Amino acid sequence: MGGAEFEIETRSLAKHFGDVRALDGLDLSIGRGELFGLVGPDGAGKTTALRILSGIMDPTSGEAYVAGISVNRDPEAVKDKIGYMSQRFGLYEDLTTLENLLFYADLYEVTRKERPAIIERLLGFSNLTPFKDRLAGALSGGMKQKLGLACALIHTPEILLLDEPTNGVDPVSRRDFWKILYDLLKEGVTILITTAYLDEAERCGRVGLLNEGKLIVVDTPKNIKNSLGAPMVEIATHAVRAVEKLVRPLGGVLKVTAYGDRIHVALESMDRLGGVIAVIKDNGLPVEGSREIAPSLEDMFISLVERK
Amino acid sequence: MRIARVYAIAKKEIIQIRRDPLSMAMAFLLPLILLFIFGFAITMDIKNLKTVVCDLDKSEVSRRFASDLSASGYFIIVDPSVDYQQIERIIDSGAAKIAIAIPRGFSENIRLGKPAQIQALIDGSDANTATIAAGYLSAASDMFSAKLSPRRSAPAVDPRVRVWYNEDLKSRNFIIPGLIAVIMSVIAALLTSLTIAREWERGTMEQLITTPLKTSELIIGKLIPYFLIGFIDMLVAVSVTVFVFGVELKGSLVLLLVVSAVFLFGVLSLGILVSIMTKSQLPASQIALVMTFLPAFLLSGFMISIINMPYVLQLITRIVPARYFVTIIKGIFLKGSGLSLVWFDLTLLALFGAVVFAAANMKLKKKIA
Numbered sequence: 139m140g141g142a143e144f145e146i147e148t149r150s151l152a153k154h155f156g157d158v159r160a161l162d163g164l165d166l167s168i169g170r171g172e173l174f175g176l177v178g179p180d181g182a183g184k185t186t187a188l189r190i191l192s193g194i195m196d197p198t199s200g201e202a203y204v205a206g207i208s209v210n211r212d213p214e215a216v217k218d219k220i221g222y223m224s225q226r227f228g229l230y231e232d233l234t235t236l237e238n239l240l241f242y243a244d245l246y247e248v249t250r251k252e253r254p255a256i257i258e259r260l261l262g263f264s265n266l267t268p269f270k271d272r273l274a275g276a277l278s279g280g281m282k283q284k285l286g287l288a289c290a291l292i293h294t295p296e297i298l299l300l301d302e303p304t305n306g307v308d309p310v311s312r313r314d315f316w317k318i319l320y321d322l323l324k325e326g327v328t329i330l331i332t333t334a335y336l337d338e339a340e341r342c343g344r345v346g347l348l349n350e351g352k353l354i355v356v357d358t359p360k361n362i363k364n365s366l367g368a369p370m371v372e373i374a375t376h377a378v379r380a381v382e383k384l385v386r387p388l389g390g391v392l393k394v395t396a397y398g399d400r401i402h403v404a405l406e407s408m409d410r411l412g413g414v415i416a417v418i419k420d421n422g423l424p425v426e427g428s429r430e431i432a433p434s435l436e437d438m439f440i441s442l443v444e445r446k
Numbered sequence: 447m448r449i450a451r452v453y454a455i456a457k458k459e460i461i462q463i464r465r466d467p468l469s470m471a472m473a474f475l476l477p478l479i480l481l482f483i484f485g486f487a488i489t490m491d492i493k494n495l496k497t498v499v500c501d502l503d504k505s506e507v508s509r510r511f512a513s514d515l516s517a518s519g520y521f522i523i524v525d526p527s528v529d530y531q532q533i534e535r536i537i538d539s540g541a542a543k544i545a546i547a548i549p550r551g552f553s554e555n556i557r558l559g560k561p562a563q564i565q566a567l568i569d570g571s572d573a574n575t576a577t578i579a580a581g582y583l584s585a586a587s588d589m590f591s592a593k594l595s596p597r598r599s600a601p602a603v604d605p606r607v608r609v610w611y612n613e614d615l616k617s618r619n620f621i622i623p624g625l626i627a628v629i630m631s632v633i634a635a636l637l638t639s640l641t642i643a644r645e646w647e648r649g650t651m652e653q654l655i656t657t658p659l660k661t662s663e664l665i666i667g668k669l670i671p672y673f674l675i676g677f678i679d680m681l682v683a684v685s686v687t688v689f690v691f692g693v694e695l696k697g698s699l700v701l702l703l704v705v706s707a708v709f710l711f712g713v714l715s716l717g718i719l720v721s722i723m724t725k726s727q728l729p730a731s732q733i734a735l736v737m738t739f740l741p742a743f744l745l746s747g748f749m750i751s752i753i754n755m756p757y758v759l760q761l762i763t764r765i766v767p768a769r770y771f772v773t774i775i776k777g778i779f780l781k782g783s784g785l786s787l788v789w790f791d792l793t794l795l796a797l798f799g800a801v802v803f804a805a806a807n808m809k810l811k812k813k814i815a
Contacts, residue, residue, distance in 0.1 A: 155815070192656045195814050213812075217658045228653030232465050233458065244454030245657040289653075 144203070145170045145297055145328040146191060151200035152351075153186050160186040162351035163200070168330060168344075173323050175342030175359070176332040177432045183351040184332035185225055188301045191330070192222040205296055218246070221290030225301040227282050231275030235266050235285055238274055239292060246293035260288040263318055280311020287318065298322065300331040304338060316341055335372075336363065336430040347432065368392055369408050370433035373415070374400045374426040381423050385414055404433065447666075451659055455667025459641070463671060473637060473675045474682075480629045481683055485622050485691055488749070492578050496542040497521040498528045505553035507594075511564075512546070514590055520582045533567060543569045544579060556594060622691050623779035624748035626683045627771040630706070631713050631742040632735065634676050638717030639727075639734035641668050642810070646725040655812035662807055669714050676710040677703075687779075696782035702775065705792055709771045712799030713738065716767075719806040742768035767798045 146168040153161040161183045168174045176184050189195035191204055193213030202209040205219040229238045239257050248256060261267040264284035269277060274285060283303050290298065304312045316338075319329060331342065339345045340359040347354045347362060355362060375381045382396045385403060390410035395402045405411060411428065418425050463469045499512045509526075516523045524542055533545040547565040555562040566583055570576040642664075645651040654664070684702065687693050695702070717734050724730040744750060745759065746768035752760055763769045770791040777783030785792075 189814055194652065194655045194812060214658065217656060220656065222653070222656035224649065224652040224656075226649035226652070228649050230458065230462065230650055231648075232462050237458075237461065241454055241458050242657065244457075245451055245654075245659050247448065247450060247658075286653075 143170075144168060145172070145205060146174075146330060147203045148187075148191070149201045151187070151190060151202055152198050153183070153190060153195070154198045159351045161190070161197070161200075164348075164351070164353055166346065166353065166356075168328065170328055171323065171326050173319065173329045173331070173341075173343045175339045175345045176330065176348055177334070177336065177339040177345050177362075178332075178348035179334060179432055181350075182348040184348055185301055186351075187348070188222070188299050188330070188332060191216075192220055192299050193217060194222075218293070219295055220297045220299055221293070221295035222299045223283075223286045223290050223301060223303050225305065227286060229274050229282070229286060229289060232273060234271050234273055235261075235277070236270040238285060238289055242289045242292045248293055256292065256294070260291060263321065264288045265314065278308075278311070280307045280314070283307055283311070283315060284318070287315070291322075296326075296328060298327055298329045298331075300329065302332050302334065304333070304335075312338075334431055336369075336432055339432070366433060368404045368406065368433070370431050371403045371405060371408075371411055371414075371428055372400050372431045373403060373418070373428045375418070375424050376426070377423045380421075381418055381425075384418060384421055384423065388414055388417060390414075402431065447660060447662055451663045452667045452670070455659075455664055456670040459668055459671045463675075469637075472633075473672075474679065477629050477633045477679045477683060478686070480632075481622075481625065481686055484625050484629070485618070485686075488621055488625070492520055492575055492582070494522045495520055495544055495575070495579055496524050497544040497546060498525045498533070498536055498542040499523055500528050500530050500533060500545065500547040501526065502530065502550045503548045503552040507553035507556055508548045511548065511552075511587075511590055515546070515583075515586055518582070518586055520579070520586075537567060537569050540569075543572075543575070544583070546583075556591075562591075618691055619693050620776055620780060621749065622687050622693050623775045624746070624772045626680070626687060627709075627768055627775050628739075628742040628746065628748050629683065630676065630680060630710065631738040631768045631771070633679060634672065634710055634713040635717040635720070635734040635738040636731055637672050637675065638668065638714045639720045639724075639730040641672070642718060642721035643725055643727040643730040647727055652814065655814075659812075661810040661812060665715075665718055665803075665806055665810060668718060669711070672714050672717075673707075673710055676714065677707065680706045680710070693779060695779055697778035697784065698782075701785060701788070702778045705771070705774050705778070705788065705795070708792060708795045708799060709767065712767055712795060712802055715799055715802040715806055719802055719809060722806055722809045738768070741766040742772075745769065746772040748772050767795060770795050770798075 144167045146166060148164050148166045151161055151164040152159065164183070164187060176187060178184055186195065190197050191202055191209060193209050193216045197210065204216045207215045207219070209216055230241070233241065236257070239260065243253055243257070261270055264287065266281060266285060266288065269281060274282065277285060287300070287303065304315055307315065319331070323329060333339060339362070342359060344356060345359050345362050346356045355365060357365075373381065376399065378396050378399065378401060382394050382401050385391055385401065386394045390406045391403055391414065392406060393404040403414065405414070408430065415425055415428060463473065497515065501508050501512065512523060512526055515521045521544065528536060528545070530547060533547070536542050537545055545567040547567070549563065549565070552562050552564065564587065566580070568576045568579055645654060680703070684695070684699070688695050716737065720734045720737065721730045724733060742748065745763045745766045747763065748768070752763050752769070755763070774783070774788045774791050777788060
């Protein structure tokens with residue numbers, strides 16, 4: 139049976155999509171009341187892990203236990219215990235904030251007696267009270283995510299599974315969001331959150347670094363960061379090509395990779411970031427933001443090779 | 447199964463439909479538009495058929511014959527005196543569909559009590575119209591001769607055909623009730639084919655399946671609002687049929703509504719099943735259309751009589767639910783059929799609904815991939 143001392147536990151959990159191994163033998167143990175961050179680059183298997191834990195995806199092999207219940211054998215029993223937030227906004231944009239909350243209250247059979255107090259509290263801490271009659275589709279990105287969290291909390295679950303909840307959310311809303319998570323932690327809720335951003339990982343109690351479906355290391359955020367070698371930074375910009383060209387030859391820059399609307403830069407150290415940003419701006423190119431991100435193993439390997 | 451969760455899904459769905467003008471139009475306007483378009487367009491009656499007359503007899507009797515034809519309303523005489531040589535050209539050009547040649551001696555033969563002949567040339571490129579026109583024409587000549595010589599000795603065989611159930615043989619009377627069945631098949635399946643697929647496409651399904659909601663609760667909750675819509679559509683369609691198209695409802699309205707409810711349940715479930723299988727709105731709606739519209743239109747006996755089909759096609763019609771609905775609805779409308787006549791087809795409809803509903807429940811999984 140699953141370990142009673144752990145709220146979330148997986149043993150050699152694997153999920154294959156054809157030849158792709160999204161998860162490749164994941165062993166996780168998360169204790170009650172922990173705030174655990176699953177960190178890794180896109181495609182590392184974070185979403186797959188959360189979907190399996192919430193009972194909406196069958197693993198290829200291995201076992202998962204949530205709140206002591208086997209997800210493999212009884213996925214439906216898990217669903218009363220967890221609150222899940224998918225990566226994509228999963229609420230009804232054509233329903234109002236309040237209608238969404240009431241709909242989920244109905245699905246989780248929250249009693250008529252408890253309902254008013256719970257909804258008032260959820261609207262209160264998410265600052266959504268003034269927007270309760272606004273269509274969810276008309277909310278800002280940050281408010282949408284807070285509504286998603288509020289709906290996931292409507293049945294006061296023991297465990298929260300949050301899949302990149304702050305992705306694409308402005309910094310102020312992101313801070314609000316984390317404040318809510320800390321409050322929940324005080325109430326004893328176990329939280330498993332995924333993120334691609336290291337600054338968010340730093341706010342977790344423990345962090346697991348996931349790469350290509352495997353857990354590379356589990357430790358405190360501080361120890362993890364120290365073990366990463368060259369720091370990776372994501373710089374968001376419209377002018378990807380020009381910025382890439384400009385940054386590549388700069389001192390302290392080890393590697394530059396361009397994506398759609400951002401570039402990833404491996405630096406000798408984080409101290410170099412200020413200089414790089416300054417050079418981009420001096421050349422009149424736009425910088426919409428910069429954040430430290432989790433490098434992939436490949437990134438780490440390449441940066442180590444290039445440093446020599 | 448929790449009624450509260452079924453109710454929650456139904457309520458949510460109704461709010462969504464009411465806020466989406468496109469859904470509202472599809473639910474309430476589309477069936478009416480289809481009913482009016484098809485109701486007025488599809489008619490097998492002929493009216494005002496362009497006719498030319500080549501009157502070689504030039505007598506009072508021959509002129510009366512021509513004016514009787516035009517008084518019937520079926521024929522409109524565009525030219526009462528064309529040359530015999532022109533007829534071929536007139537028919538070819540499409541200026542007229544029918545040319546009637548009244549030979550010299552027509553009135554003389556009638557006066558002498560001898561058989562009088564006329565010649566009719568009918569444009570057969572529209573075979574259906576041509577057949578009907580030929581029928582009307584011979585009926586009109588029979589009436590004409592009867593009028594002229596009522597005391598004439600009776601022919602050897604004098605068929606007195608009496609048509610039952612649709613005495614005035616208006617094609618509208620048997621097309622429109624069947625048309626209701628066709629339109630309801632299409633609308634019902636189309637509406638539900640979008641619902642589950644929409645949840646998958648918008649990402650709301652992923653959130654739904656992490657709740658304790660059961661698949662049967664989701665399906666029933668989704669069926670309820672569309673069942674109500676379908677039922678309202680049905681009431682409107684029957685009212686339009688009776689009050690706008692003037693088709694008399696000879697049987698029981700209650701029985702008609704019971705049968706409609708059973709049929710709606712089956713077709714709505716079919717739409718849900720398609721939606722579950724495809725998970726995507728565009729293919730779901732296309733498949734639902736093809737699965738309902740074509741069979742309902744061609745194989746239900748709505749327009750094309752099933753007994754005249756090749757045997758293999760006749761067998762295929764047995765698995766088209768619209769076929770049973772068309773049969774029953776025509777029976778109730780035209781013959782006033784009661785439960786004792788429709789129970790068998792009704793049972794088959796119920797069976798179809800039960801099978802499709804069960805399949806939908808089996809196919810819907812609370813899993814991604």
